[in-house]
Each structure stands twice: as structure tokens, then as C-alpha cells.
Amino acid sequence: MRTALAISIILLLSLAAPAGARLGPLHAELIVRDSYRSGSGVLVRVEVLDNKGQVERGLWDAVATLSGDSPAVALSTNKVVLYNGLGSALVTFTGTGDFTLSANVNGMQASRQLSSLQGQPVTDVSGSLTGEATNWSGIIHVTDDLTVPLGHTLTVQPGTLVLIDGVASGNNGADINIAGDLQSLGTAAQPVTLTAFDPAYEWGRIDLDDAEPSSFRYTNITLAGHSPGSGHTGAGLVFYARNSNVAFDHCSITDHDGKIGAASGADLTFSHCHLARAVMGPEIGSTALMLEDTFITEMFGSDDNDAIYIHGQRSGQKVELRRGVVADTDDDGIDTLGSSILVEDFIIRDIYDKGVSVNAGGPIFLKNVLIVESGTGVAAKDGNTGGNPQVYIDNCTIVSTDTGRNPSDLGIHAYFKYATSGTIEYFVTNSIILAADPVESDFGDP
Incomplete structure (x- = not known):
């Protein structure tokens, strides 16, 4: 019976300022590698920054128009869609010769010169790296699975283009297997790129198994996921x-083609990253996560297309998401299962199902979070193993809409799903909730 589960809601409402609402002197920034290989995709990232160098999240929707100054080079697209001041597109440049790429956003312009890599030498690699260290620069072609063994350091220098063999479909694309460590040392002026040798044949994955600490700086990773x-x-x-x-x-x-990634027993940090246009974002469990100033957008498909899915963590592990954006997914924004997380100063928008989904676990802390244009703002479920989810909502604004999902247009929802016993508790302070059903309980009136 549904009455086996109780719901408790403490609700205090006052005016809440939306996260990221600060417009001031702005300028555009173009982050793109300084060279191109004709026919290969180049990740073009456009940001609109304030006078402190922070992405202007108050710029809700915008489109950057791309152009080149050489008639000898064609662009596969000339548009980059921005969500809250940031967006990217995988652009194929076809042609020869150097050229200047420009991006224009609402009259703000940024430009970068790209040189042609035509005729540059290519180094083929595969198998297990030998010795204690390997240094990559120029153009590297990974022709089959590559292993960085324990005790070995692979360093990828700024501007390196790593082309990896893939497959048209299935899970046998070439992998980079890391037991030692990988240090990708891209810069804003010279990002590192890991992408498919042939854009029609996506490669496998980066596999880190009991590896030494690895880092990726200013690194663009595209056209992967043909892996198990x-x-x-x-x-x-x-x-x-x-x-x-x-x-x-x-x-x-x-x-x-696949999802961004997975982690177990790991320690992950994402800072100023963009995760976009995949089946779903990262899925993590028993893992510490610090995700800051990071955007997760455009996760599309027919099922479970969440921006991020967070399972329970181990004792002492923290999961914190700060100053970011989750936008435009075909399922949930932030999905949890038995975890305790903090989401602070965040925008969650244009979500087909639930902005935040809580399944058992907790407590979940939402502080200064703006959730808009989602079918349900926040849903807490009776866990499939029981449990007493607690959700703390402070200084948040939740504005739901009818996305066509059933149910839809709910603010906060006590969701009867697994018919288990327990208590769902919401603690809502200094917040605004606007929806057809601002407070919905499947267990009777709260």
C-alpha cells in the first residue's frame, strides 16, 4: 500500500535570485587548436566571458556565427549554439592553406589562425609502450590498442593531434589502456586533440585501471565510444x-556514439569542461567527484539520456557540483542512486524528465540552483532497496513545464515507484516553486 511510505515537507518561500544572472561588460573567446587536417573534425568552443574571465551564464541563449577568411577552406557548419554563455561544435575544415577562423556572438568577435597540417609527418603507434617515458608531439596515429604500462609516463605535448583507428559500428575501436599515467599538456593556444583517424569510424575508449594519477589539460576528445x-x-x-x-x-x-564515461573506486575532477553530444554523461559509483565550472549539454537518445548519473560513494568520498550548467537532455539532468551530493550555484534547464532525480540515499543539498523548463523540478523516490531520501532545497528557483512526459509540470515530487517502506523528506527554504503542481505527493496530501 502507498501509505507504507510517509512524506514530510518543510516549506519556507521567499524571493530567490537565479544562479548566473549577472550581465556586464562581455567579450567572446574562441578555443580551438592552431592547426587542422583537411577532412578531420576540429572542436570549436566559443565562450562569452565577463570582465573577471568567468563564463556569462546570464546570457541564456545565443548562437555564434563562424567564418573563415580563405576561399580555399570550407567549413562543415558555421553555427555554434551556446547555452548560458558556452557552446561548441565539431567542425570539419576541408581544403588547403592557412586561414583565420572567426566567431561572432551578438557583435562580439574572436579570431584564431589555423595552419594546414598537409604534408606533415605522421607517427604510427600501437601495442605496449617501452621504457619509462614516451613523449608525443606533432601527428600521432594509433593504429590498434595502445598500452601505457605501470611505471610508464606518456606525455602529450601542446598542439599534438592524436588520430585513433575505429570501427563503423560495434565495440572494437582501438583503445588507449593506461596502467601508468598519461599527462596531456594542452594549452589555450594549442589544445591537444584525440579523435578518430577517419570520422566515419569512431574509436574505442581511454581505459584507466588501477592507474597512476593522470591529467588532461586543454584536451579535446571526440568521436569515441565504439567500446564495450x-x-x-x-x-x-x-x-x-x-x-x-x-x-x-x-x-x-x-x-x-557512446556515453561520456564511467568510474568506480575513482577520484574525478572536472574543471571548466564541456561534455556534450553523446548518449549520456558520466556514470559514477564509489567515486569522489569535484565538478566545477563545467557544462553538460545535449544528451540525446531513447532511454536514460541523463547529463550525469551518480551512484552511492564510499565513506569519506565527496561528490560536489558547483557553478555549472546542465542543459538539453532527453531524460534527467542529475540522476542519483543512493548517493549524497552537493549541487551549488548551478543552472539545470531544458530537461525532458526530471531536473534532479533522487533514488534512496541522501541527503541531497541543492543551494542557489535554478531549475527551469523541466518536466519535474526535483523528484525523490522510494528507493528500490528502501531508504529515507532527504532533499534540502535552499535559495533555489524551480519553474517546471509540460514537456510531454508523464508525469510533467511538477515542482517537487514525492514519487511512488518501488512500493517500499521509508520516508521521503523535503526541506525547502528561501525558494520559489512554480508549476501546475508545485508540490506533488503520490502518498496523499503532504
């Missing part, structure tokens, strides 16, 4: 971290 499936969606992974420490700084992980 795992977890939600069953899709292949772009990265898989097990009992490993991995840091991504100013990285873009975009345009994949």
Missing part, C-alpha cells in the same frame, strides 16, 4: 576509470 557497453543505456564509453585518479581541466569531451 556498461551501465545505464548499455552504450560504449569514452573513458573508464577504475581505482584511478583523473583530472580534466578545460577539456571538451564531445560528439560520441
Whole structure:
């Protein structure tokens, strides 16, 4: 019976300022590698920054128009869609010769010169690296699975283009297997790129298994995921971290047939990253996560297309998401299962199902979070193993809409799903909730 589960709601409402609402002197920034290979995709990232160098999240929707100054080079697209001041697109440049790429956003312009890599030498690699260290620069072609063994350091220099063999479909694309460590040292002026040798044949994944700490800075990882499936969606992974420490700084992980990644027993950091255009975002469990100033957008498909899915963590592990954006997904924004997380100063928007989904676990802390244009703002479920989910909502604004999902247009929802016993508790302070049903309980009136 539904009455086996109780719901408690403490609700205090007052005016809440939406996260990211600050417009001031702005300028555009174009993050793109300084060279191109004709016919290969180049990740073009456009940001609108304030006078402190922060992405202007108050710029809700915008489109950057791209152009080149050489008639000898054609662009596969001339548009980059921005969500809250940031967006990216995988652009194929076809032609010869150097050229200047420009991006214009609402009259703000940024430009970068790209040189042609035509005729540059290519180094083929595969198998297990030997010795204590390997240094990559120029153009690297990974022709089959590559292993960085324990005790070995692979360093990828700024501007390196790593082309990896893939397959048209299935899970046998070439992988990069790391037991030692990988240090990708891209810069804003010279990002590192890992992408498919042939854009029609996506590569496998980066596999970190009991690896030494690895880091990726200003690194664009595209056209991967033809690797063995795992977890939600069953899709292949772009990265898989097990009992490993991995840091991504100013990285873009975009345009994949699979999902962004998975982690177990790991320590992950994402700072100023963009995760976009995949089946779903990262799925993590027993893992510490610090995700800051990071955007997760455009996760599309037929099932479980969440921006991020967070299972329970181990004792002492923290999961914190700060100053970011989750936008435009075909399922949930932030999905949890038995975890305790903090989401602070965040925008969650244009979500087909639930902005935040809570399944058992907790407590879940939402502080200064704006959730808009979602079918349900926040839903807490009776867990499939019982449990007493607690959700603390402070200084948040939740505005739901009818997305066509059933149910839809709910503010906060006590969701009867598994028919288990327990208590669902919401603690709502200094917040606004606007929906057809601002407070919905499947267990009777709260």
C-alpha cells in the first residue's frame, strides 16, 4: 500500500535570485587548436566571458556565427549554439592553406589562425609502450590498442593531434589502456586533440585501471565510444576509470556514439569542461567527484539520456557540483542512486524528465540552483532497496513545464515507484516553486 511510505515537507518561500544572472561588460573567446587536417573534425568552443574571465551564464541563449577568411577552406557548419554563455561544435575544415577562423556572438568577435597540417609527418603507434617515458608531439596515429604500462609516463605535448583507428559500428575501436599515467599538456593556444583517424569510424575508449594519477589539460576528445557497453543505456564509453585518479581541466569531451564515461573506486575532477553530444554523461559509483565550472549539454537518445548519473560513494568520498550548467537532455539532468551530493550555484534547464532525480540515499543539498523548463523540478523516490531520501532545497528557483512526459509540470515530487517502506523528506527554504503542481505527493496530501 502507498501509505507504507510517509512524506514530510518543510516549506519556507521567499524571493530567490537565479544562479548566473549577472550581465556586464562581455567579450567572446574562441578555443580551438592552431592547426587542422583537411577532412578531420576540429572542436570549436566559443565562450562569452565577463570582465573577471568567468563564463556569462546570464546570457541564456545565443548562437555564434563562424567564418573563415580563405576561399580555399570550407567549413562543415558555421553555427555554434551556446547555452548560458558556452557552446561548441565539431567542425570539419576541408581544403588547403592557412586561414583565420572567426566567431561572432551578438557583435562580439574572436579570431584564431589555423595552419594546414598537409604534408606533415605522421607517427604510427600501437601495442605496449617501452621504457619509462614516451613523449608525443606533432601527428600521432594509433593504429590498434595502445598500452601505457605501470611505471610508464606518456606525455602529450601542446598542439599534438592524436588520430585513433575505429570501427563503423560495434565495440572494437582501438583503445588507449593506461596502467601508468598519461599527462596531456594542452594549452589555450594549442589544445591537444584525440579523435578518430577517419570520422566515419569512431574509436574505442581511454581505459584507466588501477592507474597512476593522470591529467588532461586543454584536451579535446571526440568521436569515441565504439567500446564495450556498461551501465545505464548499455552504450560504449569514452573513458573508464577504475581505482584511478583523473583530472580534466578545460577539456571538451564531445560528439560520441557512446556515453561520456564511467568510474568506480575513482577520484574525478572536472574543471571548466564541456561534455556534450553523446548518449549520456558520466556514470559514477564509489567515486569522489569535484565538478566545477563545467557544462553538460545535449544528451540525446531513447532511454536514460541523463547529463550525469551518480551512484552511492564510499565513506569519506565527496561528490560536489558547483557553478555549472546542465542543459538539453532527453531524460534527467542529475540522476542519483543512493548517493549524497552537493549541487551549488548551478543552472539545470531544458530537461525532458526530471531536473534532479533522487533514488534512496541522501541527503541531497541543492543551494542557489535554478531549475527551469523541466518536466519535474526535483523528484525523490522510494528507493528500490528502501531508504529515507532527504532533499534540502535552499535559495533555489524551480519553474517546471509540460514537456510531454508523464508525469510533467511538477515542482517537487514525492514519487511512488518501488512500493517500499521509508520516508521521503523535503526541506525547502528561501525558494520559489512554480508549476501546475508545485508540490506533488503520490502518498496523499503532504
